[in-house]
Amino acid sequence: MAKVLMKGNEAIAEAAIQAGCRYFFGYPITPQNEIPAYMAKKLPKIGGTFIQAESEVSAINMVYGASGAGARVMTSSSSPGISLKQEGISYIAGAELPCMIVNIVRGGPGLGSIQPAQSDYFQATKGGGHGDYHMVVLAPATLQEAVNLVMEGFDIADQYRNPVMLLGDGMLGQMMEPVEFSAYEGRDLPPKTWATTGYDGSRQRNIINSLYIDPKALEEHVQKIYEKYKAIERDEVKVECYNCEGAEIIVAAYGTTSRIVKKVISMAKAEGIDVGLIRPITLWPFPYSTFSEWADREHVKAFLSVEMSMGQMVEDVRLGVDGKRPVYFYGRTGGMVPHPDAILEEIKRIRGDV
């Protein structure tokens, strides 16, 4: 299939349709409005359902119902709306249901701004809602990668019966790039024998539930979910290492910010400074061992986490580096985007330190 020039939000929506998603429930919020608009236009023509819900709370609970009924289903929003969805996400994780949740992140806290940000990292990777659970969090840097991750993300959700979040930012949602929708092979997935489809006595009753009133039963249920998480941590980590061989400083950055860092790496090279990039593509599971391995290399003197936040992923970078090298942070927030010159200046300052 030929490449087409598409806006990020529309490419994400089209990828979901190509992945077989036929149910979408959402609520308007900038900067992700092109996703529901695209779904509203396309889904009714291919036998699907789009509902503009009365709230984000309702939208995620429609997802909860549709997923329990066995459908491939998605919702999308931006930061304040994602906060409203957290209760539902916790239930979906507790009831072990698959779904795709897209967060096109904007500045916060509060109503914040509508400009791109990465300040929802903690919310996405450390829970967000109540209780012991994780979402798989995918962080694309290009629109092509976003398309690929949406398609694979639905399969990951189905394989592990767990919500998956695509974490983009306002820039990724609003920019245009050429993308290609090549046929996605797809994983070998188990049938959804657990779905509410009507009980005719030929199988056990299917009950979608996250209530375990007996504490022993709840502990066992959560431990079972965490066995699943162990498998995800073992098998699903995605990370890109760029120019790390020989680098004296390794920058950690994800999503849009990583593209700025690649520019900085070529600027530094021109000045004879070797800088590398570790780009986590899955934010959960986080590529801790990649950081640990590079921290063991003699030539690597320090790590620098660059984020559009006040420093959130840097905590996971420190866990990965585990005290073997100093870890620095540089970030802009509130919708401000780090400038390559400022990042390069920070790298030079760190070289002076170490």
Added chain:
Amino acid sequence: MAKVFERPKSLTDKPFHYCPGCAHGIVHRLVAEVMDELGVQDSTIGVAPVGCAVFAYDYFNCDMHEASHGRAPAVATGIKRVHPDKVVFTYQGDGDLASIGLAEITHAATRGEKFTTIFINNAIYGMTGGQMAPTTLLDQVTTTSPYGRSGDREGYPIRISEMLSTLEGVAYIARVSVHDIKNITNAKRAIKKAFEVQLEGKGFALVEVLSTCPTNWGMDPIEAFKWLEENMIPYYPLGTFKEVK
């Protein structure tokens, strides 16, 4: 000898956990009898609330989905849109439906979602121990209206059936009671109608069932049914509020 009375097939064998004199058991049975009579047990998906009926999934002998507090109509919307050929119902109390879930029920109704809602109004929060509900009557004492509900201080009780019956998407709304045999018979007729309306694809259907909470009202079951009749029915009149032919 032929059996003349038995447990509906659409109820499981699990004994109810409800308090003595609580009317949930009566309403569960009526819903199950209707499912049996319409022959829809194998195509029904029920949605349980948060509240005293939280374990409804243990009692209704069909596929069930336990929702979060107040969100049952949103969950039911998701299920029904995926399975338009199945029968979907929510079973919700007054805190769940009329307070925290008011947005969800209102918008499901106005969209004309083709599912059935059984709304239990007993004018109090049961499971959490007797707090004021949006349907608590004026002067009624609860743990969070200890001086009696005052319109000036706590606001006025909500009449859900009247309110929702103004919406275009609604096909059927009735308020019934279960305080005596005659009313139980009427209640069953209304519940059956609310399922039939769904099967005919007419739109949203809701039956509000006036019910008791002897435990948190501080009454014995007989006093409680008398209190319902004398206090609730004058404020919450019984009848059919909307029926699309």
